[in-house]
Amino acid sequence: MTDALTLDVLHVDKYIVVVNKPSGLLSVPGKGEANQDCVVSRVRAMFPNCIEQPSVHRLDQDTSGLLVLARTTDAHRTLSKQFMDRLVGKRYIALLDGVVEESGGMIELQFRLDPDNRPHQIYDPVNGKNGITRWRKLGIENGRTRVEFKPHTGRTHQLRLHSSHEKGLGFPIVGDRLYGTGTKPGQLKLHASTLRFRHPVTKKPMEFMTPAPF
Template sequence: MFSLTFLYEDTKLVVVNKPSGLLSVPGKGEDNQDSVETRIRERYPECTKIPTVHRLDMDTSGLLVLALTKRAKRELSEQFQSREVSKRYIALIEGRIIEEGGTISLPLRMDLNNRPYSVIDPENGKPALTEWRNLGVEGANTRVEFILHTGRTHQLRLHARYGLGFPIVGDRLYGNGSLPGQMKLHAAYLRFVHPKTKEVMKFHSEPDF
C-alpha cells in the first residue's frame, strides 16, 4: 500500500505528495483502481466527481493539487491550460552531463500504434519546451532540475533521453528500468493561485533520492 502524504487541505482543494508507483487516476481493471483520485473521493465523499486537475505518471513522485469543488476545478484547470502554473522537477539522469543547463525543444506526439509510448515528431508533434539546470554529477549519474513550459505526455522522460542524451534512472519505457516505482523523477515545486482566496500558493517537496 503506497502512502499518500497530505500537505495542504481546505474546503476548495488539497495538495498531496504522490509516491512513485501510485496511479494519479484509476486505470482499467480491478487491479488498477487504487489511485490518488480514488483516495481523494474516499476521504472527501462530497467532493466533485473528478477532482483531478493534472497528473503525474505512475512512476513519477511528487506534488499534485486536486480540486474539491467544480468551481475550484474549473479555475485551477484554466491556470494549467494557460500555463500560469509553475512546476519544477528533480531527476537523476543516467549519465554524466558536462553542460550547466539550457533548453530542450522537441515536438512530441502519442505513438498511436505503440501505446503508452510517445515519440518525437518534428512534423506532426505538438510543441514541447523544457528548461533544465545541472545540479551536479553524482557518480555515474547527474542530478538535474527541469522546468516545464509545456505539459506533453512523457515530456521530461523523452527530453531527457533525446535532448540530454541519457534516460532518467529507472525509466521503464525510455531507459533501463525494470521495476515499477523506481524512476528517479520527482515533482518538487508547484505554484498556483488559490481559486477562492487568490493567494499565491507555493509548495516544495524534496525527493527521496
C-alpha cells in the same frame, strides 16, 4: 509505498487538496479493476464530499511529487484554467543515467504518441506537438547527473523524452521503464518538487515544496 486509502496530504481546505504522490501510484483510475487504486480514489475516500472528478493535472504513475486536486466544481474550473493558461509554476528534480557535460539550457522537441507502441512517445518534427523545457545541472553523483527541470509545456512524457532523446540530454532518467532500463513501477527517479498556483477562491499565491526521495 503509501498504504492503501492514505496519502501524504500537505494542505487541505474546503476547496482544494495538495498531496505528495509516491512513485508507483496512479494519479487517476486506469482500465480494469486492478488499476482503480490511485490518488483520485484515495482523495475521494478521505474526503467523501469531494467532487467525483477532482483531478486537474496528472503525474505519470512512476513519477513522484506534488499534485493539487479540487474539492468543488468551481475550484476545478478555476484551477484547470490556470493550468491551461500556463500560469502554474512547476519544478522537477531528476537523476539521469549518465554524465551530462552542459550546465543547463532549453530543450525544444516535437513528439507524438506512437500508435503501435502505446503509451510510448516518439520524436516527430513534422507532426509532433512542441514540448519546451528549461533545465539546469545540479551535480554529478556516481556517474549520474542530477538535474532540475522547469517545463514550459505539459506534454505526455515530456521530461522523460527530453532526457532520453539524443536531441535532448541524451540520457534516460534512472529507472525509466519506457525510455531507459527500468523494470518495474516505483524505480523512476523523477520528482515534482515545487508547485505554485493561485488559490481558486481566495486568489492567494500558494507554493508547495517537497524534497526528492532520492
